[in-house]
Amino acid sequence: MSQIVQPIETSHPTGNTAAPAQVQESAAPVGESAGSVNSGANQAEETSRPKKRLDRVDLGLLFVVLVWGFSPTVFKIILQEMEPLTFVFVRFILLCCLSVTVLFVRGRRGGRAWRIERRDILWLVISGLSGYGIYQLLYIEGLNNTTVFAAALMAATIPIWSALILAALRIERVVGLQWAGIAISFVGVAWFLLESSGHSPEGFDHALTPRQLLLGGVLSLAAAVLFAIYGIVNKRLAPRYSPPELMCYTLLVGTLALAPVGIPALLSQHWERVTWHSWLLVPYTVVFPIYLTYSIWNWAIGKRGVGYVTLFNYGVPVMSAIIGFLALGEALSLAQMAGGVLVIGGMLLARSGIKGRLRSRRSGQ
Numbered sequence: 001m002s003q004i005v006q007p008i009e010t011s012h013p014t015g016n017t018a019a020p021a022q023v024q025e026s027a028a029p030v031g032e033s034a035g036s037v038n039s040g041a042n043q044a045e046e047t048s049r050p051k052k053r054l055d056r057v058d059l060g061l062l063f064v065v066l067v068w069g070f071s072p073t074v075f076k077i078i079l080q081e082m083e084p085l086t087f088v089f090v091r092f093i094l095l096c097c098l099s100v101t102v103l104f105v106r107g108r109r110g111g112r113a114w115r116i117e118r119r120d121i122l123w124l125v126i127s128g129l130s131g132y133g134i135y136q137l138l139y140i141e142g143l144n145n146t147t148v149f150a151a152a153l154m155a156a157t158i159p160i161w162s163a164l165i166l167a168a169l170r171i172e173r174v175v176g177l178q179w180a181g182i183a184i185s186f187v188g189v190a191w192f193l194l195e196s197s198g199h200s201p202e203g204f205d206h207a208l209t210p211r212q213l214l215l216g217g218v219l220s221l222a223a224a225v226l227f228a229i230y231g232i233v234n235k236r237l238a239p240r241y242s243p244p245e246l247m248c249y250t251l252l253v254g255t256l257a258l259a260p261v262g263i264p265a266l267l268s269q270h271w272e273r274v275t276w277h278s279w280l281l282v283p284y285t286v287v288f289p290i291y292l293t294y295s296i297w298n299w300a301i302g303k304r305g306v307g308y309v310t311l312f313n314y315g316v317p318v319m320s321a322i323i324g325f326l327a328l329g330e331a332l333s334l335a336q337m338a339g340g341v342l343v344i345g346g347m348l349l350a351r352s353g354i355k356g357r358l359r360s361r362r363s364g365q
Contacts, residue, residue, distance in 0.1 A: 069319025071289040086269040089262025092255040099248035131230035132254025138223035146216025154220035156189040159310040161228035181350025185314040188342025195335040238302035243295040
């Protein structure tokens with residue numbers, strides 16, 4: 001997936017979407033770029049092509065949902081032997097090694113590598129902090145100070161925050177069907193998770209104090225906002241950087257941001273507790289949940305836009321439950337299934353609204 005197609009862009013108040021790039025860039029709202037403005041025609045053209053049986057963007061995002069739904073089970077195994085911050089920093093060190101190697105090989109083969117435009121430096125830093133550095137700290141600490149239910153519910157607000165930011169900055173137009181689908185899916189996720197928490201066994205979550213629960217909820221919500229910002233910033237960067245470039249630059253930023261807490265965590269870790277079983281799982285946690293899936297995520301944002309892609313966040317807790325039911329024999333109630341149906345129905349409704357907007361844009365050109 002070395003090729004990025006530019007993301008969806010909304011028409012400007014003037015209605016002129018065919019103007020030269022120089023004119024559009026000067027009139028673009030905050031957060032847009034000339035490259036992304038010119039991408040509207042490309043995406044409209046994509047929607048006009050004959051429909052295929054399998055949509056590679058949707059298939060890629062479903063793969064992301066599958067990996068993100070399965071990965072917490074793997075994390076739980078490793079976290080029995082490795083401290084959370086140690087685990088996070090080990091992953092990011094290995095991710096940096098992987099991303100630098102991939103980009104080095106790409107450059108040796110004649111591909112673009114190590115060419116950063118000055119105007120993008122700030123955006124790359126924001127992307128690295130919002131998607132990796134600060135986001136990981138908030139996510140881990142939030143999860144440590146609240147229940148799994150609360151953390152998952154806060155993560156389910158990512159599509160809502162994305163839509164609000166997109167609409168406020170006029171980066172993408174959010175249509176009525178999209179808002180309705182987002183709301184239905186959120187209700188479905190809340191219902192699904194509430195039913196799940198009702199079947200949870202007694203555990204450490206019940207020892208948390210009200211102050212910890214409040215702190216954890218706030219941190220988890222802040223992490224959701226940051227991940228929404230990550231997708232929106234990458235919408236600007238995607239037209240100019242391939243997935244290997246974007247992953248490498250932002251991972252380096254995120255790892256440097258984690259270093260002040262990651263290095264002490266490495267030094268305080270009791271390494272004798274970490275068995276070979278955990279070390280065998282670490283490569284999976286490096287390649288799949290972050291490097292491969294984040295690359296697909298950013299590629300999909302370049303193809304369909306932030307509002308479309310973030311809808312798939314709703315599918316992660318549902319996928320986790322399905323995997324738990326099939327692989328671990330965990331309970332799956334009828335009420336949870338009903339919540340899952342609401343999630344999928346809301347996603348399909350919002351998806352149809354976005355695709356309808358693209359078709360109407362093309363017919364109006």
